[in-house]
Amino acid sequence: MSLSLNPYPRSPQAETALKQAGVKSEEEAAPVSPLAGLKDLLAGKKS
Numbered sequence: 001m002s003l004s005l006n007p008y009p010r011s012p013q014a015e016t017a018l019k020q021a022g023v024k025s026e027e028e029a030a031p032v033s034p035l036a037g038l039k040d041l042l043a044g045k046k047s
Contacts, residue, residue, distance in 0.1 A: 018025075 015025075
């Protein structure tokens with residue numbers, strides 16, 4: 001039974017409350033974007 005419970009439950013209004021508080025969503029945070037040029041840099045390409 002415990003495996004069927006959501007470990008991170010949120011209310012239906014959670015998304016709105018987080019946006020109003022200034023918290024970025026997973027899509028907005030985009031942890032890859034700051035490192036986007038790293039792959040080319042390591043490959044020796046110049047941008």
